Amino acid sequence: MNRLVTWITLFLLLLLVQIQSAHADLTRLAENVYAYVGTKDATPARSFAANAGIVIGRDGVLVVDTLISAKEGARFLADIRKVTDKPIKYVVNTHTHLDHAFGNCVFARLGATVISHEADQAMLASKGADMLKSVGNYGLKPEEMEGTEIVVPQLAFNDRLSIDLGGENVRLIRTSPSHTEGSLVVYLPVEKLMFTGDILFSDFHPYLADADFDGWAKTLDALLAMEVERIVPGHGPLSTKKDLQAMKEYLVLFDTKAKALAAISQDAEAIAAELLKVLPKRSLAEWMIAANVKGRYLGKK
Ligand SMILES: [Zn+2]
Known part of the structure; x- marks a missing residue:
């Protein structure tokens, strides 16, 4: 009987470990820096597996990106509360695509100041409400977006902004238009750490509909020259610097090949199949290739 109890306890413990590891917990990268990273669930309801993170200073917490909805933002907040109870002072949107900024409302309700680049502040202000109404186009169900409100960043900057969190200096840098016009990186010089937002997709086919290819290459060169x-x-x-290099190669190859293929065909799926043969291997979001071809090389769907 005792042995049975032991086995059952052991089984339940193993089950608990399994359940916990199925969820993305915060990964500690440095003394005061954590990332929400490496999620393999790329469904729309799970923010297309977007990453996020936090920096903790003496005075409070800075949150990097907020995921796709109030539900996702709340999941992130609950995990933040497992590692710190300090006030959340700032939210930085690396850019304002829905999977990085539609969870803003969760943190704004706590009194956090939301920050982005001026161009992405303007993009969310002009398109956010319509996007929220048409989330079905992105594969999201109304119940998954329950409680989600658009919160446009209150504070915006042009090229650089430094934030002193109390013992923790956080630098926001935007070099050129790239993934979006205002895509920025969050740089921690002491830790040699960086959150790039969608300027870098690793092992993941990138979203290119709003891309500025020349500016994106310039931005990647600037990041490659930094101490990170x-x-x-x-x-x-x-990721590391070699992934920045791989990203640049992917973008150049995609743009060159897609232009050539679109000149002789209007079939997005056929073009995507050809592109897949030559592009560097990425294990997630293969469907993105055809979406990018439609969005950029064949005009509007
Ligand atoms: Zn994006």
């Missing part, structure tokens, strides 16, 4: 050892990409696992 570990990078949290917008989607995909924890």
Whole structure:
């Protein structure tokens, strides 16, 4: 009987470990820096597996990106509360695509100041409400968006902004238009850490509909020249500089080949199949290739 109880306890413990590891917990990258990274569930309801993170200073917490909905933002907040009870002072949107900014409302309700680049502040202000109404186009169900409200960043900057969190200096840098016009990186010089938002997709086919290819290449060159050892990409696992280089190669190849193929065909699926043969291997979001072809090379759907 005792042995049976032991086995059952052991089984339940193993089950608990399994359940916990199925959820993305915060990964500690440095003393005061954590990332929400490496989620493999790329469904719309799980923010297309977008990454996020936090920096904790003496005075409070800075949150990097807020996921796709109030539900997702609340899940993130609950995990933040497992590691710190300090006030959440700032939210930085690396850019204002829905999977990085529609959870803003959860943190704004706590009194956090939301920050982005001016161009992405303007993009969310002009398109956010319509996007929220048409989330069905992105594969989201109304119940998954329950409680979600658009919160446009209250504070915006042009090229650089430094934030002193109390013992923790956080730098926001935007070099050129890239993934979006105002895509920025969050840089921690002491830790040699960087959150790139969607300027970097690792092991993940990137979303290119709003891309500025020349500016994106310039931005990647600027990041490659910086002192950085570990990078949290917008989607995909924890990365390094070699992934920035791979991203640049992917973009150049995609743009060159897609232009050539679109000149002789208007069939997005056929073009995507050809592109897949030559593009670097990525294990997630293969469907994105055809979406990018439709969005950028064949005009409007
Ligand atoms: Zn994006």
